[in-house]
Amino acid sequence: MAVGVKDVAAAAGVSVGTVSNVLNQPERVSAKTVERVQRVIQELGFVRNDAARQLRAGRSRSIGLVVPDIGNPFFAEVVRGAEDRAADAGMTVLLGNSDERDERQLAHLELFQEQRVNGVLLTPATDDLTAVHRFAAGGMPVVLVDREVEEGVLPSVSVDDVEGGRLAAEHLLSSGRRRLAFVGGPQSVQQVADRLRGVRLAVAAHPDASLEVFEQSALTVLQGRAAGEEIAARPEGSRPDAVFAANDLLAVGLLQAFSFGSGIRVPEDIAMVGYDDIDFASATVVPLSSVRQPARLLGWTGVDLLLKELDGVEHDRRVRFQPELVVRESSSVSIPGR
Numbered sequence: 001m002a003v004g005v006k007d008v009a010a011a012a013g014v015s016v017g018t019v020s021n022v023l024n025q026p027e028r029v030s031a032k033t034v035e036r037v038q039r040v041i042q043e044l045g046f047v048r049n050d051a052a053r054q055l056r057a058g059r060s061r062s063i064g065l066v067v068p069d070i071g072n073p074f075f076a077e078v079v080r081g082a083e084d085r086a087a088d089a090g091m092t093v094l095l096g097n098s099d100e101r102d103e104r105q106l107a108h109l110e111l112f113q114e115q116r117v118n119g120v121l122l123t124p125a126t127d128d129l130t131a132v133h134r135f136a137a138g139g140m141p142v143v144l145v146d147r148e149v150e151e152g153v154l155p156s157v158s159v160d161d162v163e164g165g166r167l168a169a170e171h172l173l174s175s176g177r178r179r180l181a182f183v184g185g186p187q188s189v190q191q192v193a194d195r196l197r198g199v200r201l202a203v204a205a206h207p208d209a210s211l212e213v214f215e216q217s218a219l220t221v222l223q224g225r226a227a228g229e230e231i232a233a234r235p236e237g238s239r240p241d242a243v244f245a246a247n248d249l250l251a252v253g254l255l256q257a258f259s260f261g262s263g264i265r266v267p268e269d270i271a272m273v274g275y276d277d278i279d280f281a282s283a284t285v286v287p288l289s290s291v292r293q294p295a296r297l298l299g300w301t302g303v304d305l306l307l308k309e310l311d312g313v314e315h316d317r318r319v320r321f322q323p324e325l326v327v328r329e330s331s332s333v334s335i336p337g338r
Contacts, residue, residue, distance in 0.1 A: 003046045012040040063303060064112035064120040065145075066096040066105055072219070072249060073278040074295050075123070078145060081299025082121060089307055091118065098125040100189075100218075109135050118310055121145050121302040127190060129154075141309045145302040146293075147190060148318060155309060155317040157301045161191050164291040164323035165198025168244045168273040171289070171325055173202060176335030177242035177271055178209045183227045183254065184246025185215040192219070192246045195275060199244055212240060219246060224253020231270075232262035241270060241335070248274040248281050251288055255330070259285050271331040287328035294321055 009016045014037060021028045022037040029037075040046075063086050067075040083093050094117060096108030105125045109132070112120055119141035122132060129149065136142045136154060144156035172180060182199050184192045196213065203211045214230065216223035224245060231239055231254075245251035251274030258264040266272055266286045274281060277292035301319055308315040 003044045005046075007044060008037065008040050008046050011044060012037045061091050062094050062115065062117045063091055063306060064094050064096065064108065064115075064117045065299075066098050066108045066120065066122045067145075068098050068100040068123055068125050069219075070095065070097045072247070073280070074247070074276040074293065077278075077295035078123075078299040078302075081296035081301075082145075082303045083299075084296070085300040085303035085307075089303075093303075100125045102126055102128065102131070106131050109140075113138075113140055119143065119306045121299070121306060123147060127188060141306055143302050143306045143309070145298055148320065155305045157298055157305060157319040157321075159293045159298070159321050159323050161194035161323070162198040162201070164275060164293070165195035165244070166202045167198070167323060167325045168195075168275070168291050169199040169202035171327065172242040172244065172271055172273060172331060173206055173209060175242075175271060175331065175333070178206070179212075179240045179242070180209060181212045181214060181231070181240035181243045182246070183214045183216060183224065183243055183250050184219065185223075186217060187215060189219075195244075195246050216250065219250055221249050221253040221256070224250035225257045226253070228254040228257025228262075232257055232264055236269075239264075239270065242331075243270055243272050245272065245274045248276045248278045248288060248290055250274070251281075251290070251330075252284055255284055255286060255288070267329065267331050267333045271333065273325075273331050277326050281326075282328060284330075286330045289328045289331040290326050292324045292326050297321065 005016050005019050009019045014033060018029060019037055022034050026034050065079060065082055067078065069075055079095060086093050098105040102125050121143050123146045132142055142154055144154050146158055148156035148158040169180060180203060182196055187193045199211060203209045214227045216227055243254060245254055251272060254272060255266060258266055264270055274288050274290040277290040281288040281290045
């Protein structure tokens with residue numbers, strides 16, 4: 001049976017109020033009494049019920065964070081950044097994984113509301129933010145991470161994905177590639193749509209270039225491999241000579257399909273660029289060029305925005321970072337004469 005405050009008070013020969021003061025306001029109790037109560041706490045193995053205390057106070061020391069896929073190393077880095085900033089403020093992060101499903105996202109938001117978290121960081125599962133706006137209107141601060149909406153609606157921290165897509169495509173085009181392919185999806189995911197938009201802008205500036213879109217159902221290694229196998233099954237002359245993948249997991253799947261049994265050489269036959277620059281992008285069978293997002297900084301800044309919202313501090317409610325192209329072996333060979 002769990003040891004309670006009353007048990008500690010009885011064993012120490014003090015009132016329940018004195019035990020409460022020792023736990024929460026020790027400066028109001030004599031040093032001798034504090035020492036006696038703390039000794040009894042250790043002897044009995046008492047553990048304070050922070051959840052109950054926080055409910056009585058109407059707040060907690062926690063922040064909720066919902067991401068669409070914790071299995072994606074990019075989001076793991078976002079979480080680490082959020083935890084770093086939360087720890088600086090004496091708070092903890094409660095993590096939820098929506099699996100890119102609205103119903104799971106809603107369940108996490110409802111749970112966080114019940115837990116009375118200070119606020120929530122959210123990478124939305126879809127573009128439908130109706131439920132998110134409802135929670136925000138009900139008094140639960142929400143900061144969007146890796147997504148932005150109309151200015152002034154919700155605070156957000158994001159990366160310019162249109163520019164990221166343009167950087168990747170322009171790099172491939174500058175090496176002489178002209179038959180570009182974009183692998184990503186679904187396009188209902190705003191980041192994917194923005195990256196494709198950037199690619200289209202770059203291709204449109206080169207009249208002799210073409211673009212083919214391979215829309216996948218998810219941003220996973222398996223979906224990348226499926227797209228790679230589809231490309232590899234084509235006659236050599238009908239294949240793209242460059243591929244931009246909407247994230248590094250797709251790019252890893254593409255590399256697997258090209259490297260095992262297809263005879264396709266990367267980058268000699270097909271140059272490749274991914275997106276996110278996750279840790280193992282540099283350790284793939286052919287080191288992967290990638291558009292780098294500051295994942296940990298996104299999480300850190302998201303919590304920082306939330307804390308400023310809570311404190312009522314004047315701040316920019318819309319923070320956008322610029323991506324950076326990291327060139328490695330997967331796109332380092334140029335086509336002669338172009």
